[in-house]
Amino acid sequence: MTSARYTVDDVMTKTVVTVTPDTEFKEIAAAMERCKVSAVPVVEGGGRVVGVVSEADLLPKEEFHERGPGMIEDMRRLDDTAKAGSVRAEELMTSPAVTVRPDTLLPQAARLMAALRVKRLPVVDADGGLKGIVSRADLLKVFLRSDDELAAEIRREVVNRLFPASHRDVNVSVTRGVATLTGRVRDPALVPVAARLAQSVEGVVGVDCRIEGPAPA
Missing domain, CATH: 3.10.580.10 (CBS-domain)
Structure with missing residues (x-):
């Protein structure tokens, strides 16, 4: 991916x-x-x-x-x-x-x-x-790409592929090139991978990944 x-x-x-x-x-x-x-x-x-x-x-x-x-x-x-x-x-x-x-x-x-x-x-x-x-x-x-374009690529290429079962629970926003990811996913072990892949998107300046695992029962 x-x-x-x-x-x-x-x-x-x-x-x-x-x-x-x-x-x-x-x-x-x-x-x-x-x-x-x-x-x-x-x-x-x-x-x-x-x-x-x-x-x-x-x-x-x-x-x-x-x-x-x-x-x-x-x-x-x-x-x-x-x-x-x-x-x-x-x-x-x-x-x-x-x-x-x-x-x-x-x-x-x-x-x-x-x-x-x-x-x-x-x-x-x-x-x-x-x-x-x-x-x-x-x-x-590449750093002139719009925030909306970057957010769309992170959601499409990172979140949707990495978290197919819980991608709707992840929010992605980009402000002045800095991507912020929040929400909860079923497999928290993949959160560092998501942060690394988001950072690799051309034009992203920085990543603030706050995705968490499932809520406590």
Whole structure:
């Protein structure tokens, strides 16, 4: 028994600004500014993603614009100094690109972003073709689901399935994303399971489970 799980495909942005390997520095910077994004996928024939250029890849050129680094610093920062002299996407990009598939669950995408400290990930199909892009902001969209929608899913996917004989005796309410479950059920051993499943519903912020066992005779 599982509640509906949201995937990257549910929240990703499907219209994506891209560049090609031979796109020049100024064009990349202009595209980022125009579309208000911090990174752009680099694609080649057929839309296959071969890398990503981010603001971090462009900054070395600005940093070293007025002065060249000293020899010791130069040795320590070979990657940055190389990018400072780059003029095309293929020289600037991070490759291979870290990508996700459309069916990746949102928690998996969030963990990957956190581990890599990136703000967005290209979404690709089985052949590496670009399908969209998912950002940190996109992952938060599930928390915009209405309280009524969340309550309906908890009742349908958790209460009705877990307590088929006494589901009518359980009340479910959600306020600002916090779910409250009250009432009595025949099998109190399943109450912790109900709380855990309710918490797993995408968009639920917290759970206050007050379900009790049968009333004393």
